[in-house]
Amino acid sequence: MRKNTDRRTVINRLLVIWTAITSIPFISAIIYFIYPPSKKFVGSKVLGSVDTLQPNTGRVVQLGEQPVIVITLDRGETIAYGANCTHLGCVVGFRKERGDIYCACHGSSFDLQGHPVSGPAQRPLEKIPVKIENDQVIIYTV
Numbered sequence: 766m767r768k769n770t771d772r773r774t775v776i777n778r779l780l781v782i783w784t785a786i787t788s789i790p791f792i793s794a795i796i797y798f799i800y801p802p803s804k805k806f807v808g809s810k811v812l813g814s815v816d817t818l819q820p821n822t823g824r825v826v827q828l829g830e831q832p833v834i835v836i837t838l839d840r841g842e843t844i845a846y847g848a849n850c851t852h853l854g855c856v857v858g859f860r861k862e863r864g865d866i867y868c869a870c871h872g873s874s875f876d877l878q879g880h881p882v883s884g885p886a887q888r889p890l891e892k893i894p895v896k897i898e899n900d901q902v903i904i905y906t907v
């Protein structure tokens with residue numbers, strides 16, 4: 766009787782260990798889905814001299830492997846955000862006529878501070894630093 770109980774205990778423990786080990790990929794996938802890793806913006810990029818950037822324009826450039834939307838405002842200031850929409854990751858664009866940032870995939874829009882204004886996106890766009898060195902406008906990572 767005791768030998769059967771010991772064998773059952775050992776088998777139960779092995780089953781618990783096997784279940785724990787085989788659950789790791791599923792648990793990892795759930796954690797990755799809930800807390801996706803932040804996108805990596807790597808390096809810096811020279812956008813051009815201050816004089817060549819047209820006011821009230823926007824464009825998407827690559828910084829490392831990530832798209833960045835760069836907008837030059839009416840007053841000449843340049844701002845930049847990660848261009849992946851915070852809803853499902855489509856690349857956003859600048860709507861000159863409305864003065865906002867728009868995602869055509871599901872209709873999210875963001876103000877020029879990167880905050881969501883309408884549509885399904887709930888989180889702000891990631892701000893990318895902009896500096897001016899030797900009259901050159903540069904986006905960079907910190």
Ligand code: FES
Nearest residue numbers: 850852853868871
């Ligand atoms: S991916 Fe931009 S609104 Fe859905």
